[in-house]
Amino acid sequence: MSNIAEIEQIIEAHAAMVRRIASAYERHPDRVDDLTQDVWIAVWQALPRLNDQAMLKSYIARITQNICVTHVRRALVRQTQPLTGTLPDRALPIDEASAYVTQLARLIEAVRDLPDNLKAVATLYLEEMPIKDIALALGISESNASVRLYRAKSALRLSLGDPS
Numbered sequence: 001m002s003n004i005a006e007i008e009q010i011i012e013a014h015a016a017m018v019r020r021i022a023s024a025y026e027r028h029p030d031r032v033d034d035l036t037q038d039v040w041i042a043v044w045q046a047l048p049r050l051n052d053q054a055m056l057k058s059y060i061a062r063i064t065q066n067i068c069v070t071h072v073r074r075a076l077v078r079q080t081q082p083l084t085g086t087l088p089d090r091a092l093p094i095d096e097a098s099a100y101v102t103q104l105a106r107l108i109e110a111v112r113d114l115p116d117n118l119k120a121v122a123t124l125y126l127e128e129m130p131i132k133d134i135a136l137a138l139g140i141s142e143s144n145a146s147v148r149l150y151r152a153k154s155a156l157r158l159s160l161g162d163p164s
Helices: 005-026 029-048 052-077 098-113 116-127 131-138 144-161
Strands: none
Touching: 005 029, 005 052, 005 098, 005 116, 029 098, 029 131, 052 098, 052 131, 098 116, 116 131, 116 144, 131 144
C-alpha cells in the first residue's frame, strides 16, 4: 500500500472516526491532533499486514484505540494531565440555546469518564460499528463486547441522570 492516493483516500474516509475516538480520550485539541497524526503513521506502517481489506475500518479503529489507551497510560504515569474535570469551552463550543450541543457535550464528557475497557466499546458503538466489528477491533469475543456495551450504556445512563 505505497500508493499515496490510496492512503489519502483511506485517511479521508476514516478521519472523522479517528478524530472522534481520539477526542474521547483526550480533551486538549492540540493533543488530539498529535494522537490522530500518530494513528495515521501507525496505520500507514500497518497496512501491508492487513490481509482483508473489508476489515479496514475495524483495523483502523483498533489501531486508534491502542494508541489512545497507550497515550492515557503514559499520561497517568507522568501525571501531567488531568483525566477528569469539565470540558474546556474551546474544545466544543457550547451554545446555551442549543440543547443538542449541550447534550452532546455531556455525552462526550461521560464517555471520557468511563473506564478504558468500556470507553473503547462505547466509542466504537457511537461510530455505529456493529458488535461483531467492535469485538474484532478490540480483539475480544462478541459476547464480551456485548457485555461491555451493556455496562457502558448503563454507566452512561447513570452519569447522564437517566436511572432506567
